[in-house]
Amino acid sequence: MDNLIDLPDAEGFFGDYGGKFVPETLMFALQQLEDTYDRLKQDPDFLKTFDHDLSQFVGRPSPLYFAQRLTEHYAGPQIWLKREDLNHTGAHKINNTVGQILLAKAMGKKRIIAETGAGQHGVATATVAARLGLECHIYMGAADVQRQSLNVYRIKLLGATVHAVDSGTATLKDALNEALRDWVTNIDNTYYIIGSVTGPHPYPMIVRDFNSVVGRELREQSVKLFNKFPEAIIACVGGGSNAMGIFYPFIQEPEVKLYGIEAAGSGLETGRHAAPLNDGQPGILHGAKSYLMQDKDGQVIDTHSISAGLDYPGVGPEHSNLKDSGRAQYLAVNDEETLRAFHMVTRMEGIMPALETAHAFAALDYLVETFNPTDNIVINVSGRGDKDINTVATMDGISLD
Amino acid sequence: MASLLTRLKQRLDSLAAGSKKALVAYLVAGDPDLSTTLELMHGFVASGVDIIELGVPFTDPIAEGPIIQAAHDRALKTDTSLNQIFDLVEEFRKNDSDTPVILMGYINTFLANKKALESIHERGTDAVLIVDVPGESTLENIGINNSHIASISLISPTTDLKRIAKICQTSSGFIYYVTLRGVTGASNLDISEIEKNIAHIRENTTLPVMAGFGIKTPADANKLSKVADGVVIGSVLVDMIHQQSTQKDYKKIYTYLNEISAVITQ
Incomplete structure (x- = not known):
């Protein structure tokens, strides 16, 4: 490796x-x-x-929580949630x-x-x-x-x-x-x-280093709760800090699969998205070389995502390296799938995820079938969704005024 | 015909020989359109400009203040590409074989056109200034293969002595001294700091030192020309070009340039 x-x-x-x-x-x-x-x-x-x-002001460690009904719904692997949404200010x-x-x-x-x-x-x-x-x-x-x-x-x-x-x-x-x-x-x-x-x-x-507390806690919590490291970790990726923070302490554990989920916006095929690792080319923006949404002349192109936190044409350079090395895999889910996941998780688990985080949940539709019921997979719940209720209401055609 | 690196060097040498200061003028290619840019380039030269710096528009120009940012946006709205800018310089050369042309822009657009950059010296471009490439990198370091063009680097008030030495080693053409902490078009010039820093640069290189960023009035230009080998005027010109872009009457700009040219050679 x-x-x-x-x-x-x-x-x-x-x-x-x-x-x-x-x-x-x-x-x-x-x-x-x-x-x-x-x-x-x-x-x-x-x-x-x-x-x-971190312990006295942020309230760490954040729990590793078993998602009972989500696990039953998918009837696949055991699904666990790393609860960064419970941090002070509501996100990682x-x-x-x-x-x-x-x-x-x-x-x-x-x-x-x-x-x-x-x-x-x-x-x-x-x-x-x-x-x-x-x-x-x-x-x-x-x-x-x-x-x-x-x-x-x-x-x-x-x-x-x-x-x-x-x-x-x-x-x-x-x-x-x-x-x-x-x-x-x-x-x-x-x-x-x-x-x-x-x-x-x-x-x-x-x-990455400051946010790696998330992955370090998960190493201990997973062993304590299910006696091994998880088979997979799933996290949404915009710039990629929540994903990097939970991935990094597992990079040298090849049995732990790492999945980053980008925003496919209106769909990868439409070009209206924010998924540079799935549909971009290496380029340089904001001081670093990384995968980038750009045209053939090197101009940065407009992105689209339902989630403001993922609506960014670039991505952290370490993710680009993890992609090329094959150590992590990067998928993309669209706005519609994300909104569906937002509602499902909210109703099924009593946890309202941020729209960014809802992308990671939406990827379960594609990923669960590759795991056995004895496998444990962890979703990084990067933030809570209170901030998004206006967007969700608008998407659902509901006026809050 | 003067050509290649020598065109820039010849111009700088002949200015030095006559104890004259250089007037470097910046405009954004394609703002408001490429044919106007061509007209302005010739008009600039007729008004005393010694070196032309052509801004290559980019979607995310992080070193630019609001005036030049807006010009980049306008140029991109008409789909100005780097290749069209190479053509523009070639066109300019039909009537001007002496005035050096420098392309100033951001690395991502240059890297997207690597192949074409290998032959731009044959099409009239003399140098590049890539704002977001640290001065100690050579063009080769970033994957641009063209040893015929000069690579101009920035040195700023925050550059320490060690970096000044390194940057002076890898630069060619001239050194562009950024006169302030800030973006283009800002206004907080500190002449004594500028003088001190330019002296440090001169301890490390015999290349001419041009001063730019934040120069607005003939008085600014006059003061700076006493400590530097030339001045770069940018935001003021870009603003005037925009103001005049509907009636396309650029006399005011030429008058301004003549004025600057007169005060820096005093």
């Missing part, structure tokens, strides 16, 4: 993917961040503080922001910026900034401000400023562009908390 664990390399590459493709002004800040992280990740006090915050995103705010503090940065798609990362960032009393600015595509209005209000309640971004497609990628521009401009006093395993090195590594 390829060495997939000791990555990225010194230049920030995961095989062919990753790197640091940024304007010169940012190079200094990236080096400063890398140096700080290299020092602190070995520092017992730093790790103690991080662990303390808080794991990373709790870690990165400690880096910001260690670097003496007083101003925090972040991009957000579904708003979960914006909420998680505004939350940790509020806790430390730091100035916080969240960039969000104007289209996402509209469809995730509940989270926008939560971010404002937490004292952060929301900047609606009108340029380009007015979604997550444009929010990232604008956050990078802010960072270039305010580089001396500002820390940029990237919300996924995307962006230039060292971000994909840092975000």
Whole structure:
């Protein structure tokens, strides 16, 4: 098997993917961040503080919960849920922001910026900034401000400023562009908390490492609850941070199959989707080389997904490497299948998943038949769905006014 | 006919020989359309511009401020492609064989056209400036095979001395010094910091140093031309081109360029 664990390399590459493709002004800040992280990740006090915050502020560990009725419904493998939806602020995103705010503090940065798609990362960032009393600015595509209005209000309640971004497609990628521009401009006093395993090195590594607490817990919980590692782990992939966090501690366990689920939007065949690993080509966006939705001239093409958090033309570089190496497999499910899964899980388990997470559930239709009843499979429930009720109501033709 | 790397070098050498500063002018290819860009390129040269920097439009230009971003969007709405820009430069060369042309853009569009890039020197392009490729990388490092064109790198106020040395080693043509922390078109020039940093660059290279980002008025240009070998004007021109794009009367722009050209050679 390829060495997939000791990555990225010194230049920030995961095989062919990753790197640091940024304007010169940012190079200094990236080096400063890398140096700080290299020092602190070995520092017992730093790790103690991080662990303390994860348990006392986030509420970890999150349970590994047996989905009784879902298991009965599919009559296939035992289905377990890793309950990241039960974290403080309602998604896995808080794991990373709790870690990165400690880096910001260690670097003496007083101003925090972040991009957000579904708003979960914006909420998680505004939350940790509020806790430390730091100035916080969240960039969000104007289209996402509209469809995730509940989270926008939560971010404002937490004292952060929301900047609606009108340029380009007015979604997550444009929010990232604008956050990078802010960072270039305010580089001396500002820390940029990237919300996924995307962006230039060292971000994909840092975000993965902080979020790997999910996979580390799962290693212990699975052995305790069913005496072995799961046969498979299923997670949705936009930028790919929830998937990377649960996959990474299992990369060297070849018996554990890893499935990433992308957003097929209106269907892969329509071109209206957000599934670069299924239907994209390697390219460079936002500082890293990875699979990308682009045309033949290298222009990034518009994406579509029912879920704001997956509506992104790129994907974390480590996923591109896992795809090429064959260690993980990437499927895509469309909006309709996702909405159906959202309703089914809500009614059958009493758990309302985020629309992002509902993609992972929708993939069960394709995956369950490949497993035996003695197999255990785990779905990473990356976030809860309260934020999506407006979108779901609209899709169902119901007015909430 | 002047050609290849030598066209840029000849222009820079002859400016230096006459103790003149270079006026580098930026415009986005295809904004509002390619035939207007061609007209403007010739008009720029007639108004005292020494080197033309042609912006290659990209969907996600992260180093650009709002003015140039909007120009990229407009150029993409008319489907301006890199290949059409190569054609544009070839067309420009029919009437101008001396003015160096630099393509400035983002790596993803260049990588999508790798093959065509191998022969762009034969079609009149003299250099490329790829904003999101760190200065210590050579074109070869990123998979672009063309040793006939210059690769211009950015150095910014946050570049440390070690990186300045490295970047100076891998650059050719000239060094583009980014005069501020920020995107194109911003306005927070700090002349004493600029002067100090350009001095560091000169300790590492004999290449000319051009200053750009945030230069708006003839007064800005005059101040910078005293510490650099030339100035790059971008956002102001792009904004004026857009303002005039309905009546297509570009006299105002040419007057402005003449003014800048006069103050930097004082």
